[in-house]
Amino acid sequence: MSFPLYDYGIASGLISGVLFGYALEAAGFGSPRKLTAQFSLRDFSVFKVMFTAVLVCAVGLYLLRMGGIIADNAVFVPTLFFWAILVGGLLIGGGFALGGYCPGTSLVGISSGRIDAVVFTIGMIGGTAAFAFVYEPLQDFYFAGKGPDAQRLPDLLGIPEWAVLVILGVFALAGFAVGSLLERARGGPLTAEEVCTPAGEEPMSASGHAMKI
C-alpha cells in the first residue's frame, strides 16, 4: 500500500472531522471568550495548541518522508498569493477578535451550545456571498504577488528542513514561556467552569449551588 491513500470518501471525511472536532473542543476552542483571550494576553491556548499541532504534524510528515512511507511532493502545499493571503489573514484575525470564532471553531461552538456561533456562521455565509459578488472586479488583487508554486520555508530560506523545524521549535518554546508568564500575571487561562457559566452569573459549585468568589 502506498501513502497518502488519496481517499476522499465519506468515512475518510467523518474520521478526520470527528478527531478534529474532538481535539478542538478538548482544547476549549468552542468558547469565544477563551479563544479571544489570546488577544488580551490572558490565555495563550490558541498559540500553544496551534504551534504544538503544527510542529507535531510537520515533524511527523518529515519522518514519514525520511522513512520512505510517503513520497516527496505527495501532500498538498498551498501556493502563496502574497496580497490576497495577507489581507485575508488580516480580515480573519480581525473578524475572529470581534466575532469570537474562526470557521472551524464556530462549528465547535455550535456543537457545544453557543447560540452566538450560529449567528457567526450566518455572518460567514453572508461574507462568502459578498466575496462571490465582487470576485470579478477583485481578480487582479486576488492573483497579485504570486510566489513559486507550493513554496515551503526550507526553499525560501535556503536551509534544510530539519533546521526549519528546530527554529520553529525554539520559537514555540519561547512563546510558551512568555505566554505562561503573561497568563499568570493576568489571572490565568480561562477554565471550562468559567466559560460554561454565562456572563453575569456565578460559577456553579459541584453541588449546584452558586459559589461566591
Added chain:
Amino acid sequence: MIEKPQPFWSPVAAGVALGLALLLTFVITGNGLGASGFITRFAAQTSAWVAPEATATNAYFGPFIQAGKPLVSWITWEAIGVLIGAYLGSRNAGRISVQVERGPSIGRGERMVYALIGGALVGFGARLARGCTSGLGLSGGATLAVAGFVFLIGFFAAGFLVSAVFRRAWQ
C-alpha cells in the same frame, strides 16, 4: 441537576492530539484539515436556492453549481465530523452550555451584532486568502508552506490590533 464541567485538556495535550489528527488526515487524503471550504459550498448552495440564475452565472459560485451538487464533497463529510466530534467531546465532559457567550461589558444584542459582523469579515477573508485558520494556518503551516506563515502573521497582527481597539467586546 447541574453537572460540573470537566477541565479542558492542557494546551500541549490538545495540541499533540490535534497534530496527530492532522497527520492522519494527510496520510489518508494527501490534504490537511479545513473548514471554510464547507462554508463556501454551503453558501453556494444556499445562494442557488435563493437566486438560481444569478448564482449559476456568478464567476465564483458558478463553477460549484455547474459541477453538480456543491455539498457532495469530502469537506462536507469532514465538517459534519467536526460537529459530531465536538458534540461527543463536550457532552461527555459536561461542557455543553447553551448560551449567548459574551464579554462582561456587553449585552446579548450587541454580542449578536459583533458575531454577525465578525462572521462576515471572516467569511470574506477566507475566500480572499483561499483558506482559513484550519486550511492555511494549521494545515499549510504543518507543510511549512510560506503561504501558511504569511497568513498566520496577518491573522495574529490583526487579532491583537482589533482586540485592542474593541476592548469592550470581550473584556
